[in-house]
Amino acid sequence: MDLHSNYIIHLADNALILGHRNSEWTGHGPILEQDIALSNIALDLIGQARNFYQLAASRINELEPGEIITEDDLAYLRDGNEFRNFILVEQPNGDWAKTILRQFYFSSFQLMQFRELLKSQNVELAAISEKSIKETRYHVKWSSEWVIRLGDGTSESHLRMLNAQQDLYPYIDELFIPSDFDYEAESSGAGILPEKLKDEWFQRINSTFETATLPMISEEKKAMHILSGKNGVHSEHLGFLLAEMQFLQRAYPGCAW
Amino acid sequence: MESKPHSENWPLWEVFIRARQGLDHKHAGSLYAADVQMAIENARDVYTRRNEGISIWVVESKNIHASNPEDAEEFFDPANDKVYRHPSFYHLPDQVKNI
Numbered sequence: 001m002d003l004h005s006n007y008i009i010h011l012a013d014n015a016l017i018l019g020h021r022n023s024e025w026t027g028h029g030p031i032l033e034q035d036i037a038l039s040n041i042a043l044d045l046i047g048q049a050r051n052f053y054q055l056a057a058s059r060i061n062e063l064e065p066g067e068i069i070t071e072d073d074l075a076y077l078r079d080g081n082e083f084r085n086f087i088l089v090e091q092p093n094g095d096w097a098k099t100i101l102r103q104f105y106f107s108s109f110q111l112m113q114f115r116e117l118l119k120s121q122n123v124e125l126a127a128i129s130e131k132s133i134k135e136t137r138y139h140v141k142w143s144s145e146w147v148i149r150l151g152d153g154t155s156e157s158h159l160r161m162l163n164a165q166q167d168l169y170p171y172i173d174e175l176f177i178p179s180d181f182d183y184e185a186e187s188s189g190a191g192i193l194p195e196k197l198k199d200e201w202f203q204r205i206n207s208t209f210e211t212a213t214l215p216m217i218s219e220e221k222k223a224m225h226i227l228s229g230k231n232g233v234h235s236e237h238l239g240f241l242l243a244e245m246q247f248l249q250r251a252y253p254g255c256a257w
Numbered sequence: 258m259e260s261k262p263h264s265e266n267w268p269l270w271e272v273f274i275r276a277r278q279g280l281d282h283k284h285a286g287s288l289y290a291a292d293v294q295m296a297i298e299n300a301r302d303v304y305t306r307r308n309e310g311i312s313i314w315v316v317e318s319k320n321i322h323a324s325n326p327e328d329a330e331e332f333f334d335p336a337n338d339k340v341y342r343h344p345s346f347y348h349l350p351d352q353v354k355n356i
Contacts, residue, residue: 031267033288033299040302145294 002063003184005056006084007191008125009074010181010230011113012052013085016075017238018106019045020245021093030096037142041103044135049075051128076249080239081232084181088171090229090238097150097160101168104143108204109175111136112197121189144208151212161214169217175201179230269318270296272303274310282314290315 001009022042029035053071061068089106093099114136117129150157176198178186185191198219206216227233248255267289273282285304290296296315304310324332336342 031289033290033303036306037298037302040306142298145298149291149295 001060003181004122004188004190005059005063007181007185008052008056008059010084010179012049012056012074013083014089014106014110015045015052016049017083017085017241018089018103019043019049020241021089021091022099022103024093025099038099041139041142044132044139048128048132048135051131055124055128072249076246080234080242083229083232083234083238083242084179085229085238086171086174087227087229087235088168088174090235090241091168091171092237094164094167095160097157098164098167100143100146100150101161101164103139104147104208105168105172105175105205107136107139107143109194109197109201111140112200113192113194116192116197120191125190147208147214148212151209151214158213161212165214165217172217172219174227174229177228177230179228181230267291270300270315271318271321272296272300273314273316274300274304275312275314276310278311282312285309287318 019042022038022045026035026039026042029038050071053074057069057071057074086106088102091098091102111133114129114133118126118133120126120129147161151161152158176195178193178195182191182193186193202217202219209216227235229235229238269287270290271287272285274285275282285300288296288299288303290299293315297313300313300315305313
């Protein structure tokens with residue numbers, strides 16, 4: 001598979017995996033209204049994933065004639081080491097605070113990423129970004145307000161946000177470490193190197209943390225880079241997620257409803 | 258959702274949705290939310306997922322003052338036999354539309 005296809009699949013995988021994680025809350029949300037809110041975000045993300053997978057599939061079919069692949073093949077019939085999503089988005093839901101913070105981290109990143117992709121030389125990528133950025137703007141608004149509500153809430157909710165900050169800290173670095181498909185995207189004008197978004201991301205995150213009376217995070221402390229989701233080296237959690245998500249297609253190939 | 262702490266801690270809000278430009282906001286229902294921002298967003302997620310609206314109002318239910326059902330007799334019955342209060346006895350010229 002060529003690098004640009006991998007770049008598109010990376011965008012798709014992030015959206016699909018986080019969408020799936022969020023869907024695990026459906027029916028289990030803390031209150032009915034927020035259950036629906038998070039399920040809506042899950043649907044937005046899975047919709048974005050579909051657009052990216054369709055784009056990737058048509059590109060792959062063009063470049064590698066032969067067996068035609070579809071969006072479903074990409075979502076349901078790849079193994080863990082072929083997924084290109086961030087380690088961050090495959091992390092288990094934990095409590096509400098961790099789910100919120102994971103969403104806030106990712107959506108803040110995705111918002112800047114889509115903003116840059118509006119200028120992509122790949123016009124279809126630009127078009128998907130234009131459609132998706134409205135959704136992502138809402139995801140950032142929703143999750144940042146929850147970060148403030150919990151951080152500046154009770155001592156219990158504050159503590160839970162502190163724990164979430166700790167839990168997710170090791171997965172931040174990966175957002176900004178370029179993979180070979182990022183370099184290709186940068187040089188072809190299709191995308192942008194993620195490290196260019198780094199300073200702005202930390203500023204945005206920390207400004208919300210300040211309002212939420214939470215400690216700021218810094219980019220000084222480096223995590224250990226044993227894992228790299230973008231290169232297919234995932235945490236143990238992805239395997240379990242895929243086992244559940246892909247079960248039906250694997251057990252009943254071609255099953256539709 | 259076995260525990261329901263929100264119904265004790267979170268206020269109830271009434272939601273009004275305007276379906277289109279030029280129409281009035283109509284009462285859509287009610288929901289729980291911790292603050293006004295959450296109430297508007299909850300209303301967005303619960304009541305406008307299928308293109309039902311372009312504008313949302315929320316108001317805390319405690320701020321709505323209602324007539325008392327026990328007062329219904331003196332409030333509403335006296336209007337029953339005063340048909341002359343309705344503009345039913347005017348003849349409208351044919352040229353007049355939209356009334």
